[in-house]
Amino acid sequence: MKAKFLSLLLLVCGLLSNANIQAQPLELIDIKINQLTLSVELADSPKERAKGLMGRKTAKPGMLFVYNSPQETAFWMANTLIPLDLAYIDEKGVIVSIIQMQAMDESTHPSPGEVIGALEMELGWYAKHQVKVGDKIEFVLADQ
Template sequence: MAFLQHRVRRYLRQGSFRLKRRRTGLACLIGLFCTPALAEEGDLHKLRLGEHSIAVEVVETAQARQQGLMYREYLPDNQGMLFVFEAPKTVCFWMKDTLIPLSVAFLTDDGRIVGIADMQPKSETLHCSPRAVRLALEMNQGWFERNNTQPNDRVEGLDAIRTLRP
């Protein structure tokens, strides 16, 4: 009888361990699928603005541009999103469902900054480019100011992005 009790106890301990392991695995999967995705390292393109290196997600379709950084709760330092439009035009941004404060720089085809705007979370205020542009770069709010970025500064590395090549 003692032998049987020992085996039952061991089985119950193993079952408890397996259950804990399953719960942990399930919690990890739920966390993975319920967290807004940040770009994987392979999805990021490296750009330079002066002496600063920036990693950007590139969005080029109308649907991806419309989604932008909405619902994200965090954006790492020196990481942003580059919006690519089909042709130069005046573009406007708002922050209706965006949870983090952002700054946007409006860029010409060659990467020259023509305007910068700070945008508040969950705001429907429009922030428009001062002239026709093909690119817009969103970063954490204040990034451009902290890094002494001004209109006429140039973002480098855009030629490596396939959709921007002639």
């Protein structure tokens, strides 16, 4: 399962890195958490990850940050106008931490170790949908 998740992640990263998406809104990708299927924006380049949801007035539809390999990282809310929930995701697709971040807060929120990604949603989203640490995030392939 770990190999399958990493293979899908690398495939998505490779396909999108070749596309000219910088001048357009971020690509949407379908993911599944528990019984929920949703489309979120994919931030998989350093530039997209650095900008994230800065300057936006809404977190919808959510943003999935993906890294090429597992790494320690940290998020902050500089220039982010809205409060957010952030879930760190390990290389197996498992949520290893969920934190709440306040708008315009410049303190850092480090990952609890190496992660392959993070999912930002509007504040309270994880509690509202009963998503918790230990739940799994999976990519939904177009032919499923």
